[in-house]
Amino acid sequence: MTETTLPESLAEIRDDFLALEQRERLEMLLEFSNELPELPARYQEHPDLFERVEECQSPVFIFVEVNDGIVQLFATAPREAPTTRGFASILVQGIDGLTVEQVLGIPDDFPNTLGLTAAVSPLRIRGMTALLGRTKRQVRERVAAA
């Protein structure tokens, strides 16, 4: 049983959101959206490796790497889907460099704690919950295959 603890990187992101007014939270989500890193060259040619997150309204694809127990998440989503890109970017930035145990310990309800439910709607937040769930599942698969 993995202990559930929110890693500091994600706690900081959460606190940054909660410190803002509703409209500013949307603007910060847009900033995250714009910051979603481009895929590294080794993945740009390999869309086949990526898993589509079906629960998101817009197409978003993720792929997890685990190297020496350290997790890196890659995600790609179209510019026309800024909300989904923002969700992916929060996780990509917040998870980068965490250990397997830390990622598996992220509370599943983390997306609901960002204070975005009113600004974005609960239904849309579900897409981020699915992103997190699938990320964790990929982490488990990589560890099991290692």
Next chain:
Amino acid sequence: MAVAADSSEKFAGYAHPERLVSADWLEAHLSEAGPGRELVIVESDEDVLLYETGHIPSAVKIDWHTELNDPVQRDYIDGAGFAALVGGKGISRDATVVIYGDKNNWWAAYALWVFTLFGHEDVRLLDGGRDKWIAEGRAITTDRPAASEVSYPVVERRDDEIRAFKDDVLAHLGHPLIDVRSPEEYSGERTTAPAYPEEGALRAGHIPSAANVPWAKAAAEDGTFKPVGDLDAIYRDGAGLGLSGDEPVIAYCRIGERSSHTWFVLTHLLGFENVRNYDGSWTEWGSAVRVPIVTGAEPGAVPSR
């Protein structure tokens, strides 16, 4: 009508051509548009942040999730809520409102339908929506228009003319129904649109006798509405709607958004006089107790009562 209609030849064949404007028309009227003015442009998208990435100059944003729906009860906002919302956006009761959005105006049509529930008279769609405007390299900006709050009267929402509830649908069985979801949802293979989140319906299938015409069939490849002849072929000849005069029609989908698009086509482009949108749609019907459901690709018979 505050602003003269677009007299484009393409729209002339539609029953109510004044309900559409072309990108050329809107571009020519941009200098007259803005909050507090006679012409107000509204963007309504599926993605709540898309407007912030760039929108038509002077356009205001209305979000269906967070602004048009009541936050507690499954219903639309009431008259006071609507007055506060649109007045706050600078839309007066007699303003010409042009709505556009992503995905072939899917959510824009939904917003237009909600405006119609409150009897806002002059509300139109930008043919081709957001994608076509941007693809054609027309002006977009990230600047928010200066707020210009106006007074909008509190108008009671009229739910009887263009909105249907579950009991209305039960009473309607035997008259034309149109299910605008994907074939997979219609047949019962799945309860949500392909690649869409699960929104919870306990059973899958469709309402008996409903014809299946996926909503996007009304759109051409560039996102504009198809010419009236094509629409006639799809809805009258194909789905058998409106063949017997002014028979009432009810359209539905999953939560009433895609069917507002079809409601727009039937009402404003083809001129059907009595079309209602069942916004409870499959997320209500598919979870309701003891309502008839048909699975498979065939419409199925009207159940005897």
